[in-house]
Amino acid sequence: MRSLGLLRAARNRIAACGDHGGVSTEAVGPMDASISKLLDGLRTAADEPARRAWALTCARALGLGGMAVSLNGELVWFSDATSKRLEDVQFVLGQGPGLLAQDIGTVHQAPDLRRLPAHQWPQYAAEAAQLGVAALFVWPVHIGAIQAGTMTGHRRTPGPLSARQSAQGQLVADALAQHVLSHWPQVSGTREGSGRAATVELHRSQVHQATGILSVRLRVPLPEALDRLRAQAYASHLSLTDTAHAVIHRELLWEPTHDTD
Structure with a gap:
C-alpha cells in the first residue's frame, strides 16, 4: 500500500x-x-x-x-x-x-x-x-x-x-x-544478531491483507474496502486487527451488493 x-x-x-x-x-x-x-x-x-x-x-x-x-x-x-x-x-x-x-x-x-x-x-x-x-x-x-x-x-x-x-x-x-x-522489514535479510535489534513487526499487516481480500470479494476499490473494515470493527467493538483476522480466516464474510458491477 x-x-x-x-x-x-x-x-x-x-x-x-x-x-x-x-x-x-x-x-x-x-x-x-x-x-x-x-x-x-x-x-x-x-x-x-x-x-x-x-x-x-x-x-x-x-x-x-x-x-x-x-x-x-x-x-x-x-x-x-x-x-x-x-x-x-x-x-x-x-x-x-x-x-x-x-x-x-x-x-x-x-x-x-x-x-x-x-x-x-x-x-x-x-x-x-x-x-x-x-x-x-x-x-x-x-x-x-x-x-x-x-x-x-x-x-x-x-x-x-x-x-x-x-x-x-x-x-x-x-x-x-x-x-x-x-530495522524495517526486507532491508537485508534478518537483522538478528549481537547488538542489533530484530526486524520490527508491522502490526497492521493483517489489516492490509484483509483490505485486499475485501476489495476482491466485494469488487470495490481498496479505500472503500478499508472503510468497510473500519466500520465493521467500530460497530462490533472489536479491534481492527481482530476484525481483519476474522476476514482472513473467513470467520467474517461479506457478500457483494446486487448493484455492484
Whole structure:
C-alpha cells in the first residue's frame, strides 16, 4: 500500500546516511542522563517483548503511562495494550490527536480530555475515556526534514507536560524513527544478531491483507474496502486487527451488493 512505499523510501534515505541503532547526543543536543541511557538501550531490544518493555520504561521516564509509534499510519511500536488500542481507535475512526499533530508538525498536548470542545474527536475521546485515559500527548516523528509519523503518549491523570518532558519526548521520537526505519522489514535479510535489534513487526499487516481480500470479494476499490473494515470493527467493538483476522480466516464474510458491477 502507499504508506508502506513511503516508509521504504524514508528507510532508504536512512540507509544512505548510515545505519544507526541508537542516536548520538551530538545529533539531538543535550539530554537527561536517564533518557540518554534509555536510547542506548535500543540496540539491545532484540525482540517484540523486549521492545515493549523498553517502550514502557521509556514512557515512565517521560512521565507517561504508555506510548506508541506510528509511521505513515503503520503501527510499529507500542508499550502496552492501552497504547495499541488508542492507535487502533484513531485509525478506525479517522479522528484523534495524532492526525492533528501530522498537520501542525509540533508536539500537541491534550492535557485533559474532559475539557475538549464537544466537536473535537467526540467518538475518539469517548473511547479513550473508557480506557481510563485522561491526557494525551503527540510528538511528530521526523526523519531529517521529513515528518514520517507520530509518537503518542498517554496518562491516566490530567495535566500538561513540563517543557523538559516535551523536549525529551521529541528526542525519543526522533531516535525511535531512526531505529525503526533502520530495522524495517526486507532491508537485508534478518537483522538478528549481537547488538542489533530484530526486524520490527508491522502490526497492521493483517489489516492490509484483509483490505485486499475485501476489495476482491466485494469488487470495490481498496479505500472503500478499508472503510468497510473500519466500520465493521467500530460497530462490533472489536479491534481492527481482530476484525481483519476474522476476514482472513473467513470467520467474517461479506457478500457483494446486487448493484455492484
